[in-house]
Amino acid sequence: MENYLKCIYNLYVQNDTILLTDLADYMNVKAPSVNSMIKKLAKNGWVKYEPYKPIKITVSGKRRAAEIIRKHRLTEMFLCEMLEFRWDEVHHIAEQIEHINAPEFFERIDMLLGYPKSDPHGSPIPDKYGAITAQAYKRLSDCAKGELVTLKALNRSDESLLKLLTNKNIHLGCTLTVKEIEQYDGSITLKLSDKVYIVLSKTVCDNLMVL
Amino acid sequence: MENYLKCIYNLYVQNDTILLTDLADYMNVKAPSVNSMIKKLAKNGWVKYEPYKPIKITVSGKRRAAEIIRKHRLTEMFLCEMLEFRWDEVHHIAEQIEHINAPEFFERIDMLLGYPKSDPHGSPIPDKYGAITAQAYKRLSDCAKGELVTLKALNRSDESLLKLLTNKNIHLGCTLTVKEIEQYDGSITLKLSDKVYIVLSKTVCDNLMVL
DNA sequence: ATAATAAGTTAGACATATCTAAAAATACAA
Protein backbone atom coordinates (compact mmCIF):
# COMPACT_ATOMS: atom_id res chain seq x y z
CA MET A 1 0.00 0.00 0.00
CA GLU A 2 2.81 2.38 0.85
CA ASN A 3 4.50 1.78 -2.50
CA TYR A 4 1.22 2.38 -4.33
CA LEU A 5 0.58 5.59 -2.44
CA LYS A 6 4.08 6.88 -3.10
CA CYS A 7 3.63 6.11 -6.77
CA ILE A 8 0.25 7.83 -6.86
CA TYR A 9 1.83 10.87 -5.26
CA ASN A 10 4.62 10.97 -7.84
CA LEU A 11 2.14 10.74 -10.69
CA TYR A 12 -0.07 13.37 -9.05
CA VAL A 13 2.81 15.87 -9.00
CA GLN A 14 2.96 15.60 -12.77
CA ASN A 15 -0.77 15.42 -13.38
CA ASP A 16 -3.63 16.10 -11.01
CA THR A 17 -5.68 13.02 -11.88
CA ILE A 18 -4.19 9.60 -12.40
CA LEU A 19 -5.08 6.85 -14.86
CA LEU A 20 -5.27 3.37 -13.41
CA THR A 21 -3.27 2.15 -16.41
CA ASP A 22 -0.39 4.53 -15.74
CA LEU A 23 -0.27 3.44 -12.13
CA ALA A 24 -0.18 -0.19 -13.26
CA ASP A 25 2.73 0.60 -15.58
CA TYR A 26 4.73 2.41 -12.92
CA MET A 27 4.08 -0.23 -10.31
CA ASN A 28 4.86 -3.08 -12.70
CA VAL A 29 1.59 -4.80 -11.97
CA LYS A 30 -1.53 -5.45 -14.06
CA ALA A 31 -4.65 -3.31 -14.08
CA PRO A 32 -6.82 -5.60 -11.89
CA SER A 33 -4.21 -5.46 -9.12
CA VAL A 34 -4.34 -1.69 -9.14
CA ASN A 35 -8.11 -1.74 -9.28
CA SER A 36 -8.39 -3.79 -6.11
CA MET A 37 -5.63 -1.90 -4.30
CA ILE A 38 -7.23 1.46 -5.09
CA LYS A 39 -10.36 0.34 -3.28
CA LYS A 40 -8.29 -0.36 -0.19
CA LEU A 41 -6.53 2.99 -0.40
CA ALA A 42 -9.94 4.62 -0.76
CA LYS A 43 -11.17 2.82 2.37
CA ASN A 44 -8.20 4.37 4.21
CA GLY A 45 -9.23 7.76 2.87
CA TRP A 46 -6.00 8.25 0.94
CA VAL A 47 -7.56 8.40 -2.52
CA LYS A 48 -10.99 9.24 -3.91
CA TYR A 49 -12.37 6.39 -5.97
CA GLU A 50 -15.42 6.34 -8.21
CA PRO A 51 -15.84 3.52 -10.74
CA TYR A 52 -14.48 4.36 -14.20
CA LYS A 53 -13.23 7.77 -13.02
CA PRO A 54 -9.55 8.68 -12.76
CA ILE A 55 -7.94 8.36 -9.34
CA LYS A 56 -7.51 11.43 -7.13
CA ILE A 57 -5.22 11.56 -4.10
CA THR A 58 -6.73 13.19 -0.99
CA VAL A 59 -5.12 15.64 1.42
CA SER A 60 -4.62 12.84 3.93
CA GLY A 61 -3.18 10.68 1.15
CA LYS A 62 -0.65 13.36 0.30
CA ARG A 63 0.35 13.66 3.92
CA ARG A 64 0.75 9.90 4.22
CA ALA A 65 2.75 9.76 0.98
CA ALA A 66 4.98 12.58 2.18
CA GLU A 67 5.78 10.60 5.33
CA ILE A 68 7.04 7.70 3.25
CA ILE A 69 8.93 9.96 0.83
CA ARG A 70 10.49 11.67 3.84
CA LYS A 71 11.73 8.34 5.15
CA HIS A 72 13.00 7.38 1.69
CA ARG A 73 14.94 10.58 1.16
CA LEU A 74 16.30 10.80 4.69
CA THR A 75 17.54 7.25 4.26
CA GLU A 76 19.23 8.06 0.95
CA MET A 77 20.90 11.06 2.50
CA PHE A 78 22.03 8.98 5.46
CA LEU A 79 23.46 6.31 3.17
CA CYS A 80 25.47 8.87 1.20
CA GLU A 81 26.56 11.11 4.04
CA MET A 82 27.22 8.65 6.84
CA LEU A 83 27.85 5.36 5.08
CA GLU A 84 29.55 6.85 2.04
CA PHE A 85 27.44 5.13 -0.57
CA ARG A 86 27.40 6.63 -4.06
CA TRP A 87 24.20 8.36 -5.24
CA ASP A 88 23.54 5.52 -7.66
CA GLU A 89 23.63 2.86 -4.92
CA VAL A 90 21.13 4.22 -2.42
CA HIS A 91 17.70 3.98 -4.02
CA HIS A 92 17.08 0.24 -3.74
CA ILE A 93 18.10 0.24 -0.09
CA ALA A 94 15.91 3.26 0.69
CA GLU A 95 13.06 1.53 -1.13
CA GLN A 96 13.11 -1.04 1.67
CA ILE A 97 13.98 1.12 4.68
CA GLU A 98 11.21 3.63 3.89
CA HIS A 99 8.74 1.01 5.17
CA ILE A 100 10.29 0.73 8.62
CA ASN A 101 7.78 1.85 11.22
CA ALA A 102 9.86 3.72 13.81
CA PRO A 103 9.38 7.50 13.82
CA GLU A 104 12.11 8.00 16.45
CA PHE A 105 14.58 6.23 14.16
CA PHE A 106 14.06 8.71 11.33
CA GLU A 107 13.99 11.63 13.75
CA ARG A 108 17.46 10.68 14.96
CA ILE A 109 18.76 10.16 11.43
CA ASP A 110 17.39 13.59 10.55
CA MET A 111 19.12 15.13 13.56
CA LEU A 112 22.41 13.33 12.87
CA LEU A 113 22.35 14.68 9.31
CA GLY A 114 21.67 18.20 10.54
CA TYR A 115 18.11 18.40 9.17
CA PRO A 116 18.93 18.26 5.44
CA LYS A 117 16.54 19.97 3.05
CA SER A 118 17.15 17.70 0.07
CA ASP A 119 18.28 14.18 -0.76
CA PRO A 120 21.41 13.11 -2.70
CA HIS A 121 19.55 13.65 -5.98
CA GLY A 122 18.42 17.15 -5.04
CA SER A 123 14.82 16.20 -4.32
CA PRO A 124 13.28 18.03 -1.36
CA ILE A 125 12.82 16.14 1.92
CA PRO A 126 9.30 16.70 3.30
CA ASP A 127 9.25 17.96 6.90
CA LYS A 128 7.72 15.75 9.58
CA TYR A 129 4.31 17.30 9.01
CA GLY A 130 4.40 16.35 5.35
CA ALA A 131 5.07 19.82 3.97
CA ILE A 132 7.29 19.94 0.90
CA THR A 133 9.06 23.14 -0.08
CA ALA A 134 8.63 23.57 -3.83
CA GLN A 135 11.81 24.01 -5.82
CA ALA A 136 12.01 26.78 -8.39
CA TYR A 137 14.44 24.99 -10.68
CA LYS A 138 14.26 24.85 -14.46
CA ARG A 139 15.23 22.17 -16.96
CA LEU A 140 18.73 22.40 -18.43
CA SER A 141 17.04 21.70 -21.77
CA ASP A 142 15.10 24.97 -21.37
CA CYS A 143 18.23 27.08 -20.96
CA ALA A 144 19.49 29.42 -23.67
CA LYS A 145 22.90 29.38 -25.32
CA GLY A 146 25.45 31.16 -23.16
CA GLU A 147 23.68 30.65 -19.83
CA LEU A 148 25.78 29.69 -16.81
CA VAL A 149 23.87 27.51 -14.36
CA THR A 150 24.35 25.28 -11.33
CA LEU A 151 23.04 21.70 -11.22
CA LYS A 152 20.54 21.58 -8.37
CA ALA A 153 18.53 18.38 -8.77
CA LEU A 154 17.55 15.50 -11.01
CA ASN A 155 14.07 15.01 -12.32
CA ARG A 156 14.06 11.24 -12.39
CA SER A 157 17.02 9.48 -10.85
CA ASP A 158 17.29 6.15 -12.64
CA GLU A 159 20.45 4.29 -11.82
CA SER A 160 21.56 4.45 -15.45
CA LEU A 161 21.27 8.25 -15.55
CA LEU A 162 23.20 8.54 -12.28
CA LYS A 163 25.97 6.34 -13.64
CA LEU A 164 26.13 8.32 -16.89
CA LEU A 165 26.49 11.57 -14.96
CA THR A 166 29.08 10.12 -12.60
CA ASN A 167 31.11 8.89 -15.57
CA LYS A 168 31.05 12.38 -17.05
CA ASN A 169 32.02 13.87 -13.68
CA ILE A 170 28.75 15.72 -13.28
CA HIS A 171 27.42 16.06 -9.73
CA LEU A 172 25.01 18.26 -7.79
CA GLY A 173 26.37 21.76 -7.37
CA CYS A 174 28.61 21.73 -10.40
CA THR A 175 28.42 24.69 -12.78
CA LEU A 176 27.58 24.27 -16.44
CA THR A 177 27.79 26.74 -19.30
CA VAL A 178 25.56 26.14 -22.32
CA LYS A 179 27.90 26.40 -25.29
CA GLU A 180 25.91 24.94 -28.14
CA ILE A 181 22.36 23.70 -28.71
CA GLU A 182 21.94 21.33 -31.65
CA GLN A 183 18.81 22.25 -33.57
CA TYR A 184 18.33 18.77 -35.00
CA ASP A 185 18.02 16.70 -31.79
CA GLY A 186 18.25 19.24 -28.96
CA SER A 187 21.54 17.86 -27.66
CA ILE A 188 23.61 20.38 -25.73
CA THR A 189 27.36 21.04 -25.59
CA LEU A 190 28.35 22.17 -22.12
CA LYS A 191 31.48 23.62 -20.63
CA LEU A 192 32.14 21.84 -17.36
CA SER A 193 35.45 23.38 -16.40
CA ASP A 194 38.41 25.09 -17.95
CA LYS A 195 39.08 22.70 -20.77
CA VAL A 196 36.35 20.11 -20.28
CA TYR A 197 33.48 20.15 -22.77
CA ILE A 198 30.79 17.50 -22.86
CA VAL A 199 27.73 16.76 -24.98
CA LEU A 200 24.49 15.63 -23.39
CA SER A 201 21.38 14.42 -25.23
CA LYS A 202 18.06 16.23 -24.87
CA THR A 203 16.73 13.25 -22.89
CA VAL A 204 19.47 13.72 -20.31
CA CYS A 205 19.09 17.51 -20.20
CA ASP A 206 15.34 17.17 -19.61
CA ASN A 207 16.21 15.51 -16.33
CA LEU A 208 18.81 17.99 -15.11
CA MET A 209 17.26 20.75 -12.99
CA VAL A 210 19.35 23.88 -12.68
CA LEU A 211 19.34 27.39 -11.30
CA MET B 1 10.19 -17.22 7.53
CA GLU B 2 13.14 -15.27 8.84
CA ASN B 3 11.44 -14.66 12.18
CA TYR B 4 10.59 -18.35 12.50
CA LEU B 5 14.15 -19.36 11.71
CA LYS B 6 15.59 -16.91 14.20
CA CYS B 7 13.22 -18.21 16.84
CA ILE B 8 14.11 -21.82 16.03
CA TYR B 9 17.77 -20.92 16.40
CA ASN B 10 17.22 -19.30 19.79
CA LEU B 11 15.32 -22.33 21.04
CA TYR B 12 17.98 -24.66 19.61
CA VAL B 13 20.68 -22.91 21.63
CA GLN B 14 18.84 -23.89 24.79
CA ASN B 15 17.76 -27.33 23.64
CA ASP B 16 18.91 -29.33 20.65
CA THR B 17 15.46 -30.40 19.45
CA ILE B 18 12.47 -28.09 19.37
CA LEU B 19 8.81 -28.76 20.13
CA LEU B 20 6.36 -27.31 17.65
CA THR B 21 4.29 -26.10 20.60
CA ASP B 22 7.16 -24.12 22.08
CA LEU B 23 7.81 -22.50 18.75
CA ALA B 24 4.12 -21.58 18.49
CA ASP B 25 4.28 -19.98 21.95
CA TYR B 26 7.41 -17.96 21.21
CA MET B 27 6.12 -16.85 17.81
CA ASN B 28 2.69 -15.97 19.20
CA VAL B 29 0.93 -18.06 16.58
CA LYS B 30 -1.09 -21.26 16.77
CA ALA B 31 0.25 -24.75 16.17
CA PRO B 32 -1.14 -25.24 12.63
CA SER B 33 0.67 -22.07 11.49
CA VAL B 34 3.95 -23.46 12.74
CA ASN B 35 3.18 -26.83 11.23
CA SER B 36 2.74 -25.37 7.76
CA MET B 37 5.69 -22.99 8.07
CA ILE B 38 8.01 -25.78 9.20
CA LYS B 39 7.30 -27.61 5.96
CA LYS B 40 8.41 -24.54 4.01
CA LEU B 41 11.55 -24.17 6.09
CA ALA B 42 12.24 -27.87 5.49
CA LYS B 43 11.82 -27.34 1.73
CA ASN B 44 14.50 -24.66 1.96
CA GLY B 45 16.72 -27.11 3.80
CA TRP B 46 16.84 -25.03 6.97
CA VAL B 47 15.19 -27.56 9.26
CA LYS B 48 14.72 -31.32 9.25
CA TYR B 49 11.06 -32.26 9.44
CA GLU B 50 9.50 -35.65 9.99
CA PRO B 51 5.83 -35.89 11.01
CA TYR B 52 5.28 -36.04 14.75
CA LYS B 53 9.01 -35.71 15.44
CA PRO B 54 10.59 -32.65 17.11
CA ILE B 55 12.10 -30.04 14.80
CA LYS B 56 15.84 -29.99 14.16
CA ILE B 57 17.68 -27.03 12.66
CA THR B 58 20.23 -27.93 9.94
CA VAL B 59 23.72 -26.53 9.42
CA SER B 60 22.45 -24.34 6.60
CA GLY B 61 19.56 -23.26 8.81
CA LYS B 62 21.98 -22.18 11.51
CA ARG B 63 24.02 -20.22 8.98
CA ARG B 64 20.89 -18.51 7.65
CA ALA B 65 19.70 -17.73 11.18
CA ALA B 66 23.10 -16.31 12.07
CA GLU B 67 22.86 -13.93 9.10
CA ILE B 68 19.62 -12.50 10.45
CA ILE B 69 20.88 -12.38 14.03
CA ARG B 70 23.98 -10.59 12.74
CA LYS B 71 21.81 -7.95 11.08
CA HIS B 72 19.68 -7.63 14.21
CA ARG B 73 22.61 -7.17 16.57
CA LEU B 74 24.58 -4.88 14.28
CA THR B 75 21.47 -2.75 14.00
CA GLU B 76 21.03 -2.60 17.78
CA MET B 77 24.66 -1.62 18.18
CA PHE B 78 24.30 1.05 15.52
CA LEU B 79 21.18 2.44 17.18
CA CYS B 80 22.93 2.73 20.54
CA GLU B 81 26.32 3.87 19.39
CA MET B 82 25.49 6.19 16.50
CA LEU B 83 21.92 7.28 17.17
CA GLU B 84 22.21 7.27 20.96
CA PHE B 85 19.19 5.14 21.67
CA ARG B 86 18.99 3.46 25.05
CA TRP B 87 19.46 -0.33 25.23
CA ASP B 88 15.77 -0.77 26.04
CA GLU B 89 14.65 1.10 22.90
CA VAL B 90 16.50 -0.75 20.16
CA HIS B 91 15.00 -4.23 19.93
CA HIS B 92 11.71 -3.43 18.19
CA ILE B 93 13.48 -1.33 15.57
CA ALA B 94 16.11 -4.03 14.96
CA GLU B 95 13.29 -6.57 14.67
CA GLN B 96 12.26 -4.75 11.49
CA ILE B 97 15.62 -3.71 10.06
CA GLU B 98 17.02 -7.26 10.36
CA HIS B 99 14.83 -8.14 7.34
CA ILE B 100 16.37 -5.55 5.03
CA ASN B 101 18.05 -7.29 2.11
CA ALA B 102 21.19 -5.24 1.46
CA PRO B 103 24.44 -6.92 2.50
CA GLU B 104 26.51 -3.81 1.64
CA PHE B 105 24.38 -1.79 4.07
CA PHE B 106 25.23 -4.00 7.02
CA GLU B 107 28.87 -4.24 5.93
CA ARG B 108 29.13 -0.46 6.12
CA ILE B 109 27.38 -0.30 9.48
CA ASP B 110 29.78 -2.95 10.75
CA MET B 111 32.75 -0.94 9.49
CA LEU B 112 31.42 2.34 10.90
CA LEU B 113 31.05 0.68 14.31
CA GLY B 114 34.59 -0.69 14.15
CA TYR B 115 33.54 -4.36 13.81
CA PRO B 116 31.94 -4.80 17.23
CA LYS B 117 31.98 -8.29 18.77
CA SER B 118 28.79 -7.94 20.80
CA ASP B 119 25.52 -6.04 20.84
CA PRO B 120 24.27 -3.55 23.48
CA HIS B 121 22.99 -6.45 25.59
CA GLY B 122 26.31 -8.29 25.45
CA SER B 123 25.15 -10.94 22.97
CA PRO B 124 27.80 -11.94 20.43
CA ILE B 125 27.49 -10.64 16.86
CA PRO B 126 27.98 -13.50 14.36
CA ASP B 127 30.64 -12.82 11.73
CA LYS B 128 29.60 -12.56 8.09
CA TYR B 129 30.12 -16.28 7.60
CA GLY B 130 27.69 -17.06 10.40
CA ALA B 131 30.28 -18.09 12.99
CA ILE B 132 29.42 -17.15 16.57
CA THR B 133 32.13 -16.99 19.22
CA ALA B 134 30.79 -18.72 22.32
CA GLN B 135 30.85 -16.70 25.50
CA ALA B 136 32.20 -18.29 28.69
CA TYR B 137 30.05 -16.27 31.09
CA LYS B 138 28.24 -17.61 34.13
CA ARG B 139 24.98 -16.65 35.76
CA LEU B 140 25.14 -14.13 38.59
CA SER B 141 22.78 -16.46 40.44
CA ASP B 142 25.49 -19.14 40.34
CA CYS B 143 28.07 -16.94 42.05
CA ALA B 144 29.17 -17.48 45.62
CA LYS B 145 29.02 -14.99 48.49
CA GLY B 146 31.98 -12.62 48.36
CA GLU B 147 32.67 -12.97 44.63
CA LEU B 148 33.51 -9.81 42.68
CA VAL B 149 32.32 -9.97 39.07
CA THR B 150 31.75 -7.82 35.99
CA LEU B 151 28.42 -7.73 34.16
CA LYS B 152 29.12 -8.99 30.63
CA ALA B 153 25.76 -9.83 29.06
CA LEU B 154 22.07 -10.46 29.56
CA ASN B 155 20.47 -13.81 28.98
CA ARG B 156 17.12 -12.58 27.80
CA SER B 157 16.76 -8.88 27.20
CA ASP B 158 13.08 -8.08 27.71
CA GLU B 159 12.34 -4.41 27.78
CA SER B 160 11.09 -4.66 31.36
CA LEU B 161 14.35 -6.23 32.57
CA LEU B 162 16.36 -3.55 30.76
CA LYS B 163 14.31 -0.81 32.37
CA LEU B 164 14.68 -2.37 35.81
CA LEU B 165 18.45 -2.51 35.42
CA THR B 166 18.64 1.04 34.09
CA ASN B 167 16.63 2.27 37.08
CA LYS B 168 19.05 0.58 39.44
CA ASN B 169 22.00 2.03 37.51
CA ILE B 170 23.25 -1.36 36.37
CA HIS B 171 24.85 -1.48 32.93
CA LEU B 172 27.23 -3.73 30.98
CA GLY B 173 30.74 -3.57 32.38
CA CYS B 174 29.77 -2.56 35.89
CA THR B 175 31.31 -4.48 38.77
CA LEU B 176 29.22 -6.27 41.35
CA THR B 177 30.16 -7.84 44.65
CA VAL B 178 27.95 -10.59 46.04
CA LYS B 179 27.27 -9.56 49.62
CA GLU B 180 24.41 -11.75 50.69
CA ILE B 181 22.44 -14.64 49.22
CA GLU B 182 19.02 -15.18 50.72
CA GLN B 183 18.40 -18.87 51.28
CA TYR B 184 14.62 -18.60 51.13
CA ASP B 185 14.16 -17.16 47.60
CA GLY B 186 17.65 -16.89 46.14
CA SER B 187 17.59 -13.10 46.04
CA ILE B 188 21.02 -11.48 46.16
CA THR B 189 22.32 -8.36 47.86
CA LEU B 190 25.01 -6.71 45.73
CA LYS B 191 27.49 -3.96 46.35
CA LEU B 192 27.46 -1.72 43.28
CA SER B 193 29.82 1.01 44.41
CA ASP B 194 31.14 2.54 47.59
CA LYS B 195 27.90 3.02 49.44
CA VAL B 196 25.39 1.62 46.98
CA TYR B 197 23.83 -1.72 47.84
CA ILE B 198 20.98 -3.26 45.90
CA VAL B 199 18.88 -6.39 46.11
CA LEU B 200 17.99 -8.37 42.99
CA SER B 201 15.59 -11.31 42.78
CA LYS B 202 16.78 -14.72 41.63
CA THR B 203 14.79 -14.27 38.42
CA VAL B 204 16.79 -11.16 37.59
CA CYS B 205 20.13 -12.72 38.59
CA ASP B 206 19.43 -15.75 36.36
CA ASN B 207 19.53 -13.36 33.44
CA LEU B 208 22.70 -11.50 34.35
CA MET B 209 25.80 -13.11 32.81
CA VAL B 210 29.03 -12.21 34.51
CA LEU B 211 32.75 -12.95 34.52
C1' DA C 1 -2.61 -51.96 29.88
C1' DT C 2 -5.61 -48.59 29.64
C1' DA C 3 -7.20 -44.09 30.13
C1' DA C 4 -6.21 -39.35 30.19
C1' DT C 5 -3.41 -35.69 28.56
C1' DA C 6 -0.37 -33.46 25.49
C1' DA C 7 1.48 -32.72 20.98
C1' DG C 8 1.01 -32.66 16.17
C1' DT C 9 -1.78 -32.85 11.86
C1' DT C 10 -5.48 -32.03 8.57
C1' DA C 11 -9.44 -29.72 6.62
C1' DG C 12 -11.56 -25.77 5.60
C1' DA C 13 -12.06 -20.77 6.23
C1' DC C 14 -10.42 -15.98 5.69
C1' DA C 15 -7.38 -12.06 4.40
C1' DT C 16 -3.82 -10.17 1.29
C1' DA C 17 -1.82 -9.55 -3.15
C1' DT C 18 -1.20 -10.98 -7.43
C1' DC C 19 -2.49 -12.94 -12.15
C1' DT C 20 -5.33 -14.10 -16.87
C1' DA C 21 -9.38 -13.95 -19.50
C1' DA C 22 -13.53 -11.98 -20.43
C1' DA C 23 -17.00 -8.35 -20.05
C1' DA C 24 -18.48 -3.61 -19.57
C1' DA C 25 -17.94 1.28 -19.85
C1' DT C 26 -15.85 5.21 -21.83
C1' DA C 27 -13.36 7.84 -25.26
C1' DC C 28 -12.14 8.79 -29.88
C1' DA C 29 -12.52 9.24 -34.73
C1' DA C 30 -14.22 8.57 -39.26
Added chain:
DNA sequence: TTGTATTTTTAGATATGTCTAACTTATTAT
Protein backbone atom coordinates in the same frame (compact mmCIF):
# COMPACT_ATOMS: atom_id res chain seq x y z
C1' DT D 1 -23.43 8.34 -35.16
C1' DT D 2 -21.58 4.36 -35.16
C1' DG D 3 -17.73 1.44 -34.91
C1' DT D 4 -13.06 0.81 -32.93
C1' DA D 5 -9.74 1.28 -29.47
C1' DT D 6 -8.74 2.13 -24.79
C1' DT D 7 -9.67 1.89 -20.04
C1' DT D 8 -11.76 -0.18 -16.23
C1' DT D 9 -14.07 -3.81 -13.92
C1' DT D 10 -15.35 -8.49 -12.72
C1' DA D 11 -14.76 -13.43 -12.20
C1' DG D 12 -12.02 -16.95 -11.02
C1' DA D 13 -7.32 -18.90 -10.18
C1' DT D 14 -2.87 -19.12 -7.46
C1' DA D 15 0.22 -18.18 -3.64
C1' DT D 16 1.22 -16.78 1.26
C1' DG D 17 0.19 -16.86 6.08
C1' DT D 18 -2.99 -17.04 9.50
C1' DC D 19 -7.02 -19.09 12.16
C1' DT D 20 -10.59 -22.71 14.46
C1' DA D 21 -12.35 -27.18 14.92
C1' DA D 22 -11.76 -31.80 14.56
C1' DC D 23 -8.90 -35.66 14.28
C1' DT D 24 -4.60 -38.58 14.98
C1' DT D 25 -0.45 -39.89 17.24
C1' DA D 26 2.50 -39.95 21.14
C1' DT D 27 3.39 -39.54 26.02
C1' DT D 28 2.35 -40.05 30.82
C1' DA D 29 0.19 -41.73 34.86
C1' DT D 30 -2.58 -44.75 37.29
